[in-house]
Amino acid sequence: MVLALLKYGLSRRYPVREEIPRTPDLKKHYDVVIIGGGGHGVSLAYYLATKHGITDIAILEKGYLGGGNTARNTTVIRSNYITSQSIKFYAASMRLYENLANELDYNLMYSRRGQLTLSHSDGVSRALRLRADSGTFLGERNEILDRQQIKELVPSLNLDIEGRPILKGLWHPDAATARHDAVAWGYAIRACDRGVELHQKTQVTGLTLDKNKVTEVQTNRGNVSAGAVVQCVAGHSSVVAGMVGLRLPIRSFPLQAMVTHPVKPFLDPMVSSTALHCYISQSARGELVIGGGSDPYELYNTRSTLDMKESLAASALEMFPFIGDLKILRQWAGITDMTPDYSPVMGRSPLANYWLDAGWGTWGFKSTPASGIYLAQAIAEDRVPEMIRPFRLDRFETFDLVNEMGATAASH
Template identity: 55%
Template sequence: MPLALLRCAFRRRPLRRLMPPTPTRKKHYDVVIIGGGGHGLACAYYLAKNHGIRNVAVLDKSWLAGGNTARNTTIIRSNYLTAEAVRFYGESMRLYQNLSSELDINLLYSPRGHLTLAHTDAACRTARWRANMNRHLGEDSRFVDRRELAELCPQLNMSETVRYPIQGALYHPPGAIARHDAVAWGYAIRAAEMGVSVFSHTEVTEVLQAGGKAVGVRLADGSEIGAGTVMQAVAGQSSQVAAMAGFKVPITSIPLQAMVSQPLAPFLDPIIVSGSLHVYISQSARGELVMGGSVDPRPLHRSRSTLHFKESLAGDILQLFPFLGGVRLLRQWAGVADMTADFSPVMGKTPLDNYYIDAGWGTWGFKATPVCGVTMAETVATGQPPALITPYAMSRFDNLSLVGEKGAAAVGH
C-alpha cells in the first residue's frame, strides 16, 4: 500500500471542495445560459476567460452535465467530409490537446487512432475522398488497405466469408477519447472560480421578451431572472426550449443508444467504426468496451433503451470481433439526439434578438465542446458569429445552403 494512502487512513483531512460554493442568485445577469452541459459550461468559461464577461448564470434543470454530456461515448475526431466541418472539428481537436493543462484537471485524453471501416467499393471511394479532403485542409487522415489495417488492429476479423468483408479503412491517427464528465466539470470549476454563477436543479419554463428581444427567463418556482443576452445549449430538448422563445428549429429528436461491457484487459487501442454495420467500439481507460451505433429508427423524446438494439448491436460487434462472444454486458443507456436534415449543427443567431442557440448536435456534440465554447462565447460577446460557425447559421435552411455531413457523421460519433 502506498505510504501516502496510509497517511490518509490515519489522518483526518477535510474534503477538498472542487466547485466554489453556490452563490446567491441575482435578479439580473449580463448573460444567462440555459443548459449546464459541456457546451453551456464551456461557453461560460470562455466568456469569462476570453472576453471578461463574468456576470454570467448557467442554469440546468437537473445535475450539471447530466444530459447528453453524461450519455455520450467520448470519441474525438476531425475526419469529416465537408471543408466546413473539417476546419471546425480540427480546431476543436487542437483545443482538446491542451485542455487538461488549461483546466488543471485530468481529462484522460487518450489519442488512439480512428478507423472507419470500408466494406464495399463505394465505401472505399468515400474513404479516399474524405482522406483527400482531410489532408488538403491539414488534418491527418489516409486510406489503408487490408494488409495495413490488419497490422493496425490485428484483433479485427478480416475473413472474406462474412456478410460484410472488410476491404480497407479511413485511418485518422489523431482520433482520441476523453472523460466526458471531467470535461464538463473542468469547465464548470474554472468558470465558477472566475465569478460565473452555476445553478443546478434550476429549470427554465419561459423566455421573457420585450420589444422583440429576449430580456430574461422565468423559472419553475415562478421567479424571474433578467438578462442582457440569453443562450440555449440543451441537447435533446432544443425544440422545446426554442418554442419558449417563440420560434421553431429544423430539428428531429431521436433516441441514441449505447452500452458497455465488463472491464477487460487492454487489447483494443484504436477506435473502430463501421458505417455498413452501423456500429462503433472503443476500449475505455477502465477496460470497458464502449459500443454504439446509429440513432433509433423513429423520433421520440425519451431516453429509454431497448432489447432489440442490444441484440442487433451485439450481433454486428461479433462479426468484427468473434472472440467477444462470452463477454458480459455491464450496462446500457440512451440519450436524445437532436438531428438536423444535413447532419450539421445549428449555431448563432435566432429570430429573437439577444437570443442565441447552440443545438442540432445529433451524435457529434462531445467532440465539439471546446470549439463550441470558444465560438459561441465570441458570438454572445460581440453579437456576430465568427467565420468558423457562419456555415451553421439557422438561416441556411431558408436559403438551402446546407452542409451535408450524413456520410461522415451518421454513425461515426
C-alpha cells in the same frame, strides 16, 4: 496538474476542497444566462469569463452538472469529416482538447487513440477516399489502409465477415477520447473560480418576450432578466426554442450505447463500421464501449431497448467474434438533435438577444471546446466569427447547407 494530484494523494483530508460551489440564490439580473449545464454550457461560460472578462453569468441546469448528453456519449474526438467548414471547425476543437487538461489544471484522461472506419463495399471505399483527401487538403492526417495494414493495426479484427468482407479502412490517427464527465467538471470549476454561477436543479419553465427580445427567463426557483440568453440544451433544443416561438429544423431521436464488463487491453484504436451500424472502443478501465445508429423514431426519452442491445451485440460479434462470452455491464441512451444536413445550428437567432447552440446530433462532445470559444466570441463582440458562420440558422432558407450525412461513425 501533476502537483495538484500529488497534493491530493498526500492530503489527510478528503475531499481536499469543494471544487464545484453549492447552488447560490438567483439574482434578479445577469449579463448572460445560459440554459443548459452540460459541456457546451459550461464551456461557453468559461471562455466568456477567461477570454472576454464577462463573469456575471448564470448557468441554469434542470438536473445536475453534465447530467444530460454529456454524461451519455461515448467520448470520441475526431475531425475526419467531409466539408471544409466542418473539418476546420472540428480540427480546431481537437487542437483545443490536446492542451485542455493543462489549461484547466484538471485531469481529463485525454488519450490519442486513432479511429479506423471500415469499408465493406467499393462505394463506401470511394466515400472514405473523399473524406481522406478532404482532410489531407486542409492539413489533417487521414489515410486509406488496405487489408494488410488493417490487420497490422488491429490484429484481433475479423476481416472476413460473412457477406461483408472488409475491403479498406479510413485511418484517422489524431482521433482521441477524453473523460466526458471530467470535461464538464473542469470547465465548470474554472468558470466558477472566476465568478460564474452554476445553478443546478434549476429548470427553465418559460421565456418572456417583449417585441424582438427575451426580457425574462422563468424558472422553478424564480425569474431573472438577462442581457443575452443562450440555449445549449442538446436533444431538447426544439422544446426550449419553442418557448420563444422559434421552430428549429431539428428532430430528436434516442441514441443508445452499452459497455461490457472490463477485460485486459486488446483494442487501442476506435473501430467503426457504417455497414454494420456499429462502433467499438475500449475504455481506460477495460470496458468495451459499443454504440451504433440512432433509433428509427423520434422520442424525448433516454430509455434503452432490447432490440438495440441485440443489434449492437450482433454487429460487435461480427467484428470481434471472440468477445461472445463477455457480459453487458450497462446500457444507456442520449437524445440527439438532428438537423437535415447533420450539421449544427450556431449563432444568432431571429431574436435580438437570443443565441443558439443546437443541432449537434451525435457530435456534441467532440465540439465542446470550439463551440464554447467561438460562441463566446460571437456574444462578446456581437459579431459571428467566420469559423461558425456556415452553421447559421438561415442556411436552411438559402439552401447553403453543410452536408455531413456521410461522416457519421455509424450510419443513422
